[in-house]
Amino acid sequence: MINSRIRSFAFSGIEARPVWVEVQIASGLPAFLIVGLPDKAVAEARERVRASFTSIGLALPAKRIVVNLVPADIPKEGSHFDLPVALALLCAMDVIPFEEVSRFAAVGELSLDGRLNPVAGVLSASIESASLELGLVCPGSQAEEALCGGDIAILGAANLLALINHFNGLQVLTPPVFSAAESEPEDLLPDLADVKGMETARRALEIAAAGGHSLLLSGPPGAGKSMLAARLPGLLPELGMRESLDVSRIYSAAGLLKNGRPIRRPPYRDPHHSASLPALIGGGSRARPGEISLAHNGVLFLDELPEFSRSALEALRQPLETGRVSIARAAAHITYPARFQLIAAMNPCRCGYLGDAERECRKAPQCGDDYMARLSGPLLDRIDMHVAMQPFTPLDYMTQAGGEPSAPVAARVKDARQRQYDRQDGLKNAETSLDHLHLSDAAQQLAQTIATRFRFSARGYTRLLRVARTIADLSGEMSVQSAHVAEAATYRVRSGSA
Structure with missing residues (x-):
């Protein structure tokens, strides 16, 4: 019998893979087990959860507690499983209502005194929570990061006690909002x-x-x-x-x-x-x-x-x-x-x-x-x-x-980028295909002559034309002219073999 379960995530690169954190509390000798291919950090969650419960006046029941991470064949890594394990245990112990918690996924690391510490991957977890139509519980210091993942409910708490009080209706956690952007001046x-x-x-x-x-x-x-x-x-x-x-x-x-x-x-x-x-x-x-x-x-x-x-x-x-x-x-x-x-x-x-x-x-x-x-x-x-x-x-x-200062140069760069994005559906010239370059006949003939003379590879020829397209964009020209190809060639042939 599963007493409670909550969603969390296992990370594979930048992708978050949904994981169920299941808890069963059964009769038997007192034990606290975590199964489901946990690594060392996940296995140590037992002691962090036990200590954080003690710090807020709770004690684990003297029974056999089994935490299962589903699916069991995916390796589970990281300390972010602390919080979902703690919340699933609290639901199984009837400390917080399961109906409220089941609307959220959770990631977060617990300190011994119950504080929530930042973890890696909150943004990916938020994006995956949105696809599952769930909210996300995370450390309060990362609530703004979680907001970037989608239009979902975010609960950012400073400690475990604040979450318990929120789910029991004793206090309300303030929804996070975006602060003023602080870009580098x-x-x-x-x-x-x-x-x-x-x-x-x-x-x-x-x-x-x-x-x-x-x-x-x-x-x-x-x-x-x-x-x-x-x-x-x-x-x-x-x-x-x-x-x-x-x-x-x-x-x-x-x-x-x-x-x-x-x-x-x-x-x-x-x-x-x-x-x-x-x-x-x-x-x-x-x-x-x-x-x-x-x-x-x-x-x-x-x-x-x-x-x-x-x-x-x-x-x-x-x-x-x-x-x-x-x-x-x-x-x-x-x-x-x-x-x-x-x-x-x-x-x-x-x-x-x-x-x-x-x-x-x-x-x-x-x-x-x-x-x-x-x-x-x-x-x-x-x-x-x-x-x-x-x-x-x-x-x-x-x-x-x-x-010349950076400001006017940056303005020209921005204008040239905008021309590229409008013409190439959001791609820069370094990434685009030859179909978007718009070469004049004279420019194409000159490029072929240069490529033959210096024995460019097909890749080198393509890159020559892309640079020429950028030079034309900086000049505000709709099509690539011979002068643009000639300038691009001066940057291509300096290495001799390139």
């Missing part, structure tokens, strides 16, 4: 006005921002590669509602959503080159999202690109094409979104001064060939734009005037 983002000179690189950065194109910056130390990349977030428009929800779900699953508020700005991730393959791609014992998924709908900046491990770099090839990454493990097969904009920077060789006769090492030019060989041709072919930056001397820095 523009003046806190690095501004392009700080960048002096570098006109070619600045232009390439604007094109990359407008079309969502990948970009490789190559140049000696101090040429301004990292400085430019850090100013890209200030050029990007805010995420749309659907994009914001997708990114927020990933951060919620990773437990990185700050203050429970949805993410409005495109994420910017810049992992160190010592990052491992699982850290970059995703994985580990629980197949957590990696940096490429945390950069979904945003920017992934890889500084010192050749210094990353070969296996990590080659693993980027499939996500760059498909916009997702599948993590296969013996116990799980999980797919995460990973549609990111890759911005990379590198030195021309290990010493960094290849081409400078006064400073290059004795191994030049072989050192440059060896260093470049750390990057495979297929990976380079997937990068839309290649820019070789020139050295920047202190005298240049002192005499050059400041560049």
